[in-house]
Every structure is written in structure tokens, then in C-alpha cells.
Amino acid sequence: MGLWDSFLNWLRSLFFKQEMELSLVGLQNAGKTSLVNSIATGGYSEDMIPTVGFNMRKVTKGNVTIKLWDLGGQRRFRTMWERYCRGVSAIVVHPRCFYSSVPFINGCKDRYVVDVADRDSVPISRSELHELLTKPSLGGIPLLVLGNKIDKSEALSKQALVDQLGLESIKEREVCCYMISCKDSVNIDVVIDWLIKHSRTAK
Numbered sequence: 001m002g003l004w005d006s007f008l009n010w011l012r013s014l015f016f017k018q019e020m021e022l023s024l025v026g027l028q029n030a031g032k033t034s035l036v037n038s039i040a041t042g043g044y045s046e047d048m049i050p051t052v053g054f055n056m057r058k059v060t061k062g063n064v065t066i067k068l069w070d071l072g073g074q075r076r077f078r079t080m081w082e083r084y085c086r087g088v089s090a091i092v093v094h095p096r097c098f099y100s101s102v103p104f105i106n107g108c109k110d111r112y113v114v115d116v117a118d119r120d121s122v123p124i125s126r127s128e129l130h131e132l133l134t135k136p137s138l139g140g141i142p143l144l145v146l147g148n149k150i151d152k153s154e155a156l157s158k159q160a161l162v163d164q165l166g167l168e169s170i171k172e173r174e175v176c177c178y179m180i181s182c183k184d185s186v187n188i189d190v191v192i193d194w195l196i197k198h199s200r201t202a203k
């Protein structure tokens with residue numbers, strides 16, 4: 001980019017600053033914090049600490065400032081999702097979109113419990129999502145559903161995810177669904193484009 005173009009872009013950004021605020025919800029271990037890192041720095045780590053409560057992070061992309069509320073997905077944090085979704089420009093949902101491929105091993109009870117949780121995760125994602133969307137305070141807020149971890153062989157197809165989450169029954173708001181991988185940086189650019197398109201001019 002030439003010096004003149006850079007100068008014009010800088011000038012444009014002074015007058016047309018855009019902003020967006022969004023909340024990331026979804027069950028624990030779905031990859032919400034990984035998405036925030038991916039958007040912010042492009043980085044990825046296997047070694048993540050579960051989010052306790054919530055984290056807020058501001059990321060600037062061009063002239064758009066994105067304020068991300070990254071909410072904890074464990075059951076005890078889900079009651080606060082609604083509070084942090086009020087007034088945002090978009091709600092981004094990370095359903096768990098894969099089934100655990102590890103079967104019940106050697107009668108190990110813990111493993112079994114974890115596996116059951118994994119197998120049940122799509123129906124739980126569905127009920128948590130539809131429950132959240134019934135809240136009058138969240139009426140009309142666009143919804144972006146991200147099926148993460150498509151690098152895994154157990155990942156659901158997009159159509160299966162749309163069907164199992166009952167997305168076609170959501171009529172009263174804009175709904176969009178992308179399949180992504182934070183690990184391999186698949187479709188992260190498409191997500192950023194969607195966010196930029198849904199930003200609004202700063203007051």
C-alpha cells in the first residue's frame with residue numbers, strides 16, 4: 001500500500017470509526033477463548049484455562065473496534081449469559097459440534113461421565129441457546145453460530161449442526177452459521193468480515 005493510500009485510510013478511520021460489542025456464549029471447552037485469541041493475535045494453544053466468570057477484550061480491526069465479552073461456559077456461569085448479551089450488536093454462539101470418539105474405556109467411571117457429557121453436548125447446546133433466545137431483552141440481536149473444531153474427524157457437518165440446533169426455527173432475528181477451526185485458522189477471516197459488517201458508527 002502506498003503512502004498516500006495509508007494516509008487516506010488513516011484519515012477515513014478518524015472520521016468513520018466503527019464499533020461493535022459482542023458476547024460469546026457456548027458450553028465449556030467449545031473454544032470461545034481460543035476464538036478471541038485467534039481474532040486478536042492469530043495465536044492458538046492446546047493448553048487453555050477454563051474461563052471463570054467472564055473476560056473482556058478489545059480488538060481493533062482497521063477502523064472497527066470490537067469489544068468481546070468472553071463468557072464462561074460451565075453450568076454455573078450460564079445464568080449470567082443473558083445479562084452480558086443485553087444491548088450487544090451480536091451474539092456469537094459456540095456450540096459443541098462434535099461427539100467424543102473415545103468410548104467407555106476399561107470401566108473408568110470418570111471417562112464415562114466425560115463421554116456422556118460430550119455425547120449430550122449438542123442437545124444441551126440447543127436447549128441453552130433456545131432458552132437464551134426467549135429472553136425479551138435480547139429480541140432482534142443478530143446471531144452468529146460457529147461450529148468450531150472442524151479439524152477433528154468427529155466434527156458434525158454444517159447441515160447436521162443446523163438441524164440439531166434447530167436453527168431453521170429461529171425466525172425473529174438474523175442467523176448465520178459458519179464452520180471454523182481456531183486450531184488451523186479456518187474461516188476466522190470470514191468471521192471477522194461478518195463482525196465488521198455488523199459494526200455500527202461510533203457515537
Ligand SMILES: Nc1nc2c(ncn2[C@@H]2O[C@H](COP(=O)(O)OP(=O)(O)OP(=O)(O)O)[C@@H](O)[C@H]2O)c(=O)[nH]1
Pocket residue numbers: 026027028029030031032033034035045046047048049050051052071072073074094148149150151152180181182183184
Ligand atoms: N482440535 C481443536 N481444538 C480446539 C479448537 N479450538 C479450541 N480448541 C481446544 O479446546 C479446548 C478448550 O478451549 P477454550 O477456548 O478454553 O474453550 P472455552 O469455550 O473458552 O471454554 P470455557 O472458558 O470453559 O467456557 C482447548 O484445549 C483448546 O486448545 C479447534 O479449532 N480445534
Ligand SMILES: [Mg+2]
Pocket residue numbers: 032033034049050051070071072073
Ligand atoms: Mg473460555
